Amino acid sequence: MSEEPPAKKSKPSKLFDRLITRRNNVADSITDFDFNKKRVRVLSTATEVVKNCNGVLYWMFRDGRIQDNWAFLFAQKLALKNRVSLHVCYCILPKFLDATLRHYKFLVESLEEVANDCKDLNINFHLLYGVPNSVVLNLIKKRNMGALVVDFFPLRTPMGWVDDLKKNLPSNIPICQVDAHNIVPCWVTSTKQEYAARTIRGKINGKLNEYLTEFPPIIKHPYDSNFKIDKIDWKNCLKDVKINRSVDKVEWCKPGYRAALNHLESFINERLKNYNEKRNDPCEDACSGLSPWFHFGMISVQRVVLEVKEYRKKYKESVESFMEEAIIRRELSDNFCFYNENYDKLIGGPSWAIESLNLHRKDKREYIYTLKEFEESQTHDDLWNAAQNQLKQIGKIHGFLRMYWAKKILEWTKTPEEALEWSIYFNDKYSMDGRDPNGYVGCMWSVCGVHDQGWKERQVFGKIRYMNYKGCERKFDVKEFVMRYNGKVVIKKK
Numbered sequence: 001m002s003e004e005p006p007a008k009k010s011k012p013s014k015l016f017d018r019l020i021t022r023r024n025n026v027a028d029s030i031t032d033f034d035f036n037k038k039r040v041r042v043l044s045t046a047t048e049v050v051k052n053c054n055g056v057l058y059w060m061f062r063d064g065r066i067q068d069n070w071a072f073l074f075a076q077k078l079a080l081k082n083r084v085s086l087h088v089c090y091c092i093l094p095k096f097l098d099a100t101l102r103h104y105k106f107l108v109e110s111l112e113e114v115a116n117d118c119k120d121l122n123i124n125f126h127l128l129y130g131v132p133n134s135v136v137l138n139l140i141k142k143r144n145m146g147a148l149v150v151d152f153f154p155l156r157t158p159m160g161w162v163d164d165l166k167k168n169l170p171s172n173i174p175i176c177q178v179d180a181h182n183i184v185p186c187w188v189t190s191t192k193q194e195y196a197a198r199t200i201r202g203k204i205n206g207k208l209n210e211y212l213t214e215f216p217p218i219i220k221h222p223y224d225s226n227f228k229i230d231k232i233d234w235k236n237c238l239k240d241v242k243i244n245r246s247v248d249k250v251e252w253c254k255p256g257y258r259a260a261l262n263h264l265e266s267f268i269n270e271r272l273k274n275y276n277e278k279r280n281d282p283c284e285d286a287c288s289g290l291s292p293w294f295h296f297g298m299i300s301v302q303r304v305v306l307e308v309k310e311y312r313k314k315y316k317e318s319v320e321s322f323m324e325e326a327i328i329r330r331e332l333s334d335n336f337c338f339y340n341e342n343y344d345k346l347i348g349g350p351s352w353a354i355e356s357l358n359l360h361r362k363d364k365r366e367y368i369y370t371l372k373e374f375e376e377s378q379t380h381d382d383l384w385n386a387a388q389n390q391l392k393q394i395g396k397i398h399g400f401l402r403m404y405w406a407k408k409i410l411e412w413t414k415t416p417e418e419a420l421e422w423s424i425y426f427n428d429k430y431s432m433d434g435r436d437p438n439g440y441v442g443c444m445w446s447v448c449g450v451h452d453q454g455w456k457e458r459q460v461f462g463k464i465r466y467m468n469y470k471g472c473e474r475k476f477d478v479k480e481f482v483m484r485y486n487g488k489v490v491i492k493k494k
Contacts, residue, residue, distance in 0.1 A: 013261045015307070020217070023067065027216035030077040036211065039070050039178055039185050043166050046174040049078055053146025054226055055085035055124070059136050061158060062151040063180045063297035064090070064110055065257050066117050068215045071178035075149040076123075076218055078176075084146065085225040088118060089126040091135055092237060097157070097435045098428035100247035102395060104238055106432065110255035110298050112234050117257075122221040127232045129240070133164035140173065143227060151297075152179040154186065154338035154437060182331045183302045184211045186338050189331060193339035196451045197324075200332050208327075212302065244429065250395040253292045253432060260299035263290060264307060272311060275318035281476045282398035283484075288322065291396070292432035294330075301326055332451065333437035336444075344424055344440050346417050349448030356454065356462030357416045363459045367412045371422055374409065378490045383469060383478055384408050386487025388426070393485070395432035400475070402427075404467045406446035411460055420447045 027033040049056060058075035066072055072088070079086040090111055092104075115125040128135040140148060148169065150162055166175055179185035184207045194200040253263070267288045278286035293299045305326055312319045342348030346357070369379055377385035377392075387405045391397045397405055410419040423443040428434035444450035447464070454463035472478050481487075 013258070013265050015261050015265050016258060019067070019261075019303075023215055023217035026214045029080070029219045030073045030216050031080050033073075033216040035074065035077060036213075038188055039180075039211075040074060041177045041187065042174060043162070043177055044169065044171075044173070044175045046172050048174065049082045049084070050144075050146035050172055053082075053084060054144040055079065055087045055223075056082070056147045056149065057087045057089060057136075057140060057143075057145040058149045059132060060088055060090050060114075060151065060297075061132070062153040063300075064107070064114060065298050065300065066114060066121070066123075066218050067257070068300035068303040069218070069297075070180040070215075071149055071151050072180070072218055073216065074176065074178050076221065078147055078149070079221065079223065082146065083223055085124060085223045086221045087124045087126060087143075087145065087225070088114075089128050089136060089139060090114075091128045091130065091132045092241065093131065094129075094240070095242045098244075098425060099435060100244040100429055101238075102247045102249050102430070103432070103434070104241060104243060105249045106253070106255045106292065107296060108234070108237055110257070110296060112232075113256040113258070115232060120220075121218060122224065123218075124225045124229045125232075126229065127237060129237075131161065132158075133161040133168070137165060137168055140169065145173070147173060148175045150175060150177050152177050152181060152186065154334050155343075155435070156341065181297060181301070182334055183208065183305065183327055184331065186331070186334045190335055190339075194332060194335050197328055197332055200335060201328050204328055204331055212305065214306065215300075215303070247392075247430060250393075250432065252394055253289070255296075255298065257298050260290070260293035263293065264288075264299065264304055268308065268311065272308065272318050272322070273315050275315070276321045277317075279321070280400045282401050283477050283480050287399065288326075289396075291438070295433040295436045295438075301330065330438060333441040336441050336450065337437040343437070343444065344420070346420055346448055349444060349450055352454050353449030353452075353462075353464060356457070356464065357448070360460055360462045361415065365412060365414070365460060368414060369412050371425075374412075374422060375426065377487070379408075379412065380489055380491060381408065381469065382482045382487040382489045383472060384487070385490070386482045386485035389485040389487060391426065391430045395430060397431070401472075401481075402442055403446050404472060406443050407461075407465075407467050410447045410464070416447055420444070423447065 056075050056079040058072055063069050063071055076086055118125040169175060184204050189203050190200060271286050274286040278284040290304060294301055305323060308319055308322055337343040340348050367380060377388040379385055384405060387397050387401045406423040409423045410416060413419040420443060427439045433439060441450060445452055449464050452465055455465050457463050458466060
């Protein structure tokens with residue numbers, strides 16, 4: 001399959017220019033800003049930038065943006081202090097979990113925007129190919145980088161890359177990790193896995209005054225690179241990746257920081273007022289829809305919260321509900337994945353849930369479907385089929401329906417392990433925010449009771465919270481949703 005040429009830049013929103021002014025009013029640059037050092041973990045024994053180096057390197061992965069990025073700001077702070085050039089690299093992986101062409105195109109088109117903006121700021125952007133623990137290490141050694149700044153991503157694969165870099169980096173090169181994804185850094189919020197939202201809420205809210213601040217700007221870097229930067233062939237940068245190319249891009253979400261700002265503006269102007277009352281109705285357009293840009297780090301959650309907070313007096317309940325979801329629930333997911341190495345396995349669930357599911361392993365299932373039947377929306381349940389079609393067609397399932405969707409997979413598979421594996425597989429393959437702590441926790445909540453409590457015991461589910469078709473009918477117009485996504489009933493032959 002030939003790749004489409006990268007999309008043109010989205011036109012800047014009015015918010016784009018206002019944010020430039022706002023950052024400039026905070027400080028002239030990061031050197032004039034009181035940077036909170038608790039955002040940073042030094043992972044190496046070395047703590048100082050190597051003297052006579054050729055620059056500071058920021059390995060961008062989870063937070064694919066320039067502005068409103070604490071990791072990028074910290075890297076520029078180091079480079080300015082040591083009067084050296086600033087370099088940013090991103091690694092195009094041959095494969096990353098179950099990501100498809102849909103995700104890779106969204107990513108690459110955004111990276112071209114990042115690279116162009118870096119050029120305007122005299123910051124050197126490198127597009128690398130391969131696994132980061134190899135190609136980032138090679139770049140550091142080949143170009144004599146004096147320090148490495150990395151993003152925080154609590155999934156085992158990226159954490160493994162960072163651990164490997166720690167072992168293999170020259171001992172005099174510091175490696176600093178910055179949590180630019182969470183408002184309160186994950187390791188600051190808590191030193192253990194939290195049981196539920198109620199146990200983490202106070203810990204986060206108690207620190208928001210310290211961490212929910214405005215950002216200073218990334219500025220035009222005053223120090224030039226002393227070596228030539230390789231030219232990037234954007235049109236062919238995906239030709240060698242080993243990914244599923246049958247799942248192509250969706251049109252409703254355009255990649256990049258500017259597109260994210262446009263979407264944020266539309267949320268604030270058109271949907272925020274209805275967020276509290278209507279966000280759980282799949283037939284209503286009341287959600288923010290920002291999760292694709294959050295997942296790829298194209299826009300800062302902290303920036304979004306700062307903007308939405310401006311409307312607290314006007315839409316008090318909606319703003320507070322949004323902050324609960326964007327801050328508490330999202331950062332709870334990072335906490336779970338960071339402190340639980342089995343964040344995507346049944347054994348990672350709470351003991352009461354595991355015991356209950358085990359007791360009901362041999363319960364008779366009224367329906368059992370294969371992976372192929374699920375994937376092709378071939379069940380007896382028109383609502384489930386419509387939700388699956390929504391996921392495949394537009395790269396997301398409405399948040400309320402994702403719970404129903406995953407719980408029905410539990411009900412219609414042979415084992416809870418199979419249910420969890422398949423729900424994660426579909427989410428990672430099709431959802432624009434797949435391969436994310438939110439997605440893993442969403443599936444774990446539905447199947448394994450994570451961050452939930454035991455409920456009335458029943459067949460198959462045990463004490464796992466139950467959801468059914470009639471309950472959905474009481475909440476929203478099921479027929480309308482089914483018609484919208486062509487959720488036809490399929491009668492399975494005996």
